[in-house]
Amino acid sequence: MLTLINTNTMLPAIAPLGLDYIATAAVQAGIETDIVDLCLSDDPAATLQDYFATHNPELVGLSFRNSDDCFWPSCQWFVPRLAETVKTIRTLTDAPIVIGGVGFSIFPEQIVEYTNAEFGIRGDGEPAIISLYRQLRHKKHFHQVDGLVWRSSGRIISNRPAWPQPLSLPTSRDAIDNPTYLARGGQCGIETKRGCNRPCIYCADRLAKGTTVRLRRPAEVADEAGTLLEQEVDVLHICDSEFNIVPEHAYTVCEEFIHRRLGDRLRWYTYLAVTPFDAQLARTMSRAGCAGIDFTGDSASPLILKNLRQQHTKEDLASAVRLCKENGITVMLDLLLGGPGETADTAKETIDFVKKINPDCAGAPLGVRIYPGTEMAQIAAAEGPMETNPNIKRKYDGQVDLFRPTFYISQALGDRPAELIKDIIAGDKRFFEPISEADTAATDHNYNDNTELVEAIKAGARGAYWDILRKIRNSY
Numbered sequence: 001m002l003t004l005i006n007t008n009t010m011l012p013a014i015a016p017l018g019l020d021y022i023a024t025a026a027v028q029a030g031i032e033t034d035i036v037d038l039c040l041s042d043d044p045a046a047t048l049q050d051y052f053a054t055h056n057p058e059l060v061g062l063s064f065r066n067s068d069d070c071f072w073p074s075c076q077w078f079v080p081r082l083a084e085t086v087k088t089i090r091t092l093t094d095a096p097i098v099i100g101g102v103g104f105s106i107f108p109e110q111i112v113e114y115t116n117a118e119f120g121i122r123g124d125g126e127p128a129i130i131s132l133y134r135q136l137r138h139k140k141h142f143h144q145v146d147g148l149v150w151r152s153s154g155r156i157i158s159n160r161p162a163w164p165q166p167l168s169l170p171t172s173r174d175a176i177d178n179p180t181y182l183a184r185g186g187q188c189g190i191e192t193k194r195g196c197n198r199p200c201i202y203c204a205d206r207l208a209k210g211t212t213v214r215l216r217r218p219a220e221v222a223d224e225a226g227t228l229l230e231q232e233v234d235v236l237h238i239c240d241s242e243f244n245i246v247p248e249h250a251y252t253v254c255e256e257f258i259h260r261r262l263g264d265r266l267r268w269y270t271y272l273a274v275t276p277f278d279a280q281l282a283r284t285m286s287r288a289g290c291a292g293i294d295f296t297g298d299s300a301s302p303l304i305l306k307n308l309r310q311q312h313t314k315e316d317l318a319s320a321v322r323l324c325k326e327n328g329i330t331v332m333l334d335l336l337l338g339g340p341g342e343t344a345d346t347a348k349e350t351i352d353f354v355k356k357i358n359p360d361c362a363g364a365p366l367g368v369r370i371y372p373g374t375e376m377a378q379i380a381a382a383e384g385p386m387e388t389n390p391n392i393k394r395k396y397d398g399q400v401d402l403f404r405p406t407f408y409i410s411q412a413l414g415d416r417p418a419e420l421i422k423d424i425i426a427g428d429k430r431f432f433e434p435i436s437e438a439d440t441a442a443t444d445h446n447y448n449d450n451t452e453l454v455e456a457i458k459a460g461a462r463g464a465y466w467d468i469l470r471k472i473r474n475s476y
C-alpha cells in the first residue's frame with residue numbers, strides 16, 4: 001500500500017493537484033493508495049497518529065508544494081516544518097519516505113539531506129512513484145526510477161527526471177476532495193501542459209517542470225474539466241506555467257471547451273505571458289470561460305525587460321490590457337520590482353505606464369527570489385561575494401544560502417525601497433503594494449495565510465485571489 005500525504009496547510013487552502021494526479025495514476029497501476037490530507041484536517045498531528053495506528057503502508061509519499069513563500073519581507077521558509085513532519089512520521093511507521101512536489105523539485109538533494117528522507121522524486125510524479133513502489137517490492141534498482149534522489153554508500157544520487165512526453169494524465173479527479181477545496185480555497189486547479197521554454201532569468205519552473213513544453217490532448221483536458229463540473233467544481237485555475245506559451249495549444253484547448261459548451265458553465269483564470277496574445281486568442285479564451293488573466297508583466301522599462309530576459313515590450317503590455325477589456329476578461333499585470341538594474345527611474349517608468357494603460361489591477365511585489373541554478377543566481381554571484389553585496393536581502397545570518405529565502409533588491413532603490421515604490425504608486429488602489437519595511441506582518445498580495453481572503457471565500461467569494469482581493473478593495 002502507498003500512502004500519500006499533503007503537507008501544505010497554507011490558507012486559503014489550495015488543492016494538491018499533483019497528489020490528485022499521482023494517486024489516480026497509482027490506483028490505475030494496481031497500487032492500493034490512500035491520501036491523508038493535512039490541509040483539510042483540524043489537527044494534523046492527531047490525523048497522522050490516528051492514520052498510522054491502523055495502517056501499515058509500504059511507502060509514504062509527502063507532497064511539498066512551496067519551499068518558501070517567495071515573498072519579501074515575510075521570507076517564510078517551510079523546509080524545517082517538512083523535516084519535523086518527516087521526523088514525526090518516522091515515529092509512527094517503518095515505511096520509507098519519498099518527497100515530491102514543486103517545492104521539492106527546486107531543491108531536490110538539499111531537501112533529502114535536510115529532512116533525512118530516504119527518497120525524493122524531482123519532476124513529474126505519476127510514472128516515477130509507481131516505478132519506485134515496484135522497485136521497493138522487487139529488485140531495488142533505484143537507478144531506473146526517473147528523477148529519483150536516493151542514497152547509496154552514504155552518497156546522495158540524483159537520477160535525471162524524465163519529463164514524460166506526450167503528457168497524458170488521469171481525468172477522474174476523485175482522489176482528493178475537490179468540492180471542499182472549492183469551498184475553502186475558492187478555486188481548483190487543472191493542467192493543460194507542463195514545462196516552460198522561456199528564458200526568464202529568475203524563474204524556478206525550468207528546474208521543477210523542465211524546459212520542454214509537454215502538451216496534453218485538448219480532449220483529455222476537456223474531459224477532466226467536465227469531470228470537475230460533475231462534482232460542481234466550476235471555478236478553476238489553469239495551473240500551466242503560462243497558458244499561452246504554445247498559442248496554438250491554448251487556442252485548441254479553448255476550442256474544445258467551446259465545442260463542449262464548458263465555457264457556459266465554467267469560470268477559469270490563468271497565468272499568461274504577455275506575448276503571444278492577439279485578438280483571436282483573447283476572444284476564444286473569453287468564449288471558453290476565461291474570467292481573468294494574470295500576465296507576467298514584470299516591468300514596462302525596456303532596460304529591465306531586457307535584463308530579466310522578457311520577450312515583450314511596453315506596447316505589448318498595453319495591447320494585452322486592451323484586448324482583455326474588449327473581450328470582457330478581467331486583467332491583472334504582475335510586476336517584479338527591484339531586479340538587476342532597477343532604479344527609482346525605471347520603477348517610476350513602469351508604474352506610471354501601468355497606471356496609464358489601466359489594468360483592473362497590478363501586483364507590485366519587491367524583490368526577486370534567487371534560486372540556485374538560474375541565471376539570476378549567476379548574475380548575483382558575478383557581482384562579487386553575496387555576503388557583502390548590498391543588493392542581496394535575507395533574514396538569516398552567516399553565509400548566503402540560496403536554499404533559504406534570499407532576494408535581490410537593487411540597492412539603487414535606496415534603503416527603504418518599499419516606501420519608495422509606495423510613494424510612486426501614491427495610493428492608487430489598482431496596485432497591490434509592496435509591504436512596507438515598517439510593517440512586515442502585513443499580507444496584502446501574499447496568499448500565505450491571508451485571513452482577508454480566507455474570510456471572503458468563507459463568505460462565498462470564488463476565483464483567482466487577486467480578483468477576490470481586487471473586488472474587496474473596490475467595495476470600500
Ligand code: B12
Nearest residue numbers: 018061062063066067100101102103124125188189239447
Ligand atoms: C497555479 C499556481 C498557483 C495558483 C494555484 C491555483 C490552484 N487552484 O491550484 C495560486 C495563484 C493560488 C498560487 C499561489 C501560491 N503559489 Co503558486 N504556483 C502555481 C503554479 C504555476 C502551478 C502549480 C501547480 O498546480 N502545478 C501543477 C501540479 C500538478 O504540479 P505539482 O504540484 O508540481 O505536482 C507534480 C510534481 O511536483 C509531483 N508531485 C507533487 N506532489 C508529489 C508528491 C510525491 C510523493 C511525489 C513523488 C511527487 C509529487 O508530481 C506531480 C505531478 O507530476 C506553480 C509553478 C508551476 N509551474 O508548477 C506555482 C508555484 C508552485 N507557486 C509558488 C508560490 C511561492 C506560491 C505562493 C506561496 C505565493 C504567495 N506567497 O502567495 C502561493 C501558495 C498558495 C498555497 N496555498 O499553497 C512557487 C513555489 C516556489 C517555491 N520556492 O517552492 C511556484 C513554483 C511558482 C514559482 N515559479 O515561483 N500558485
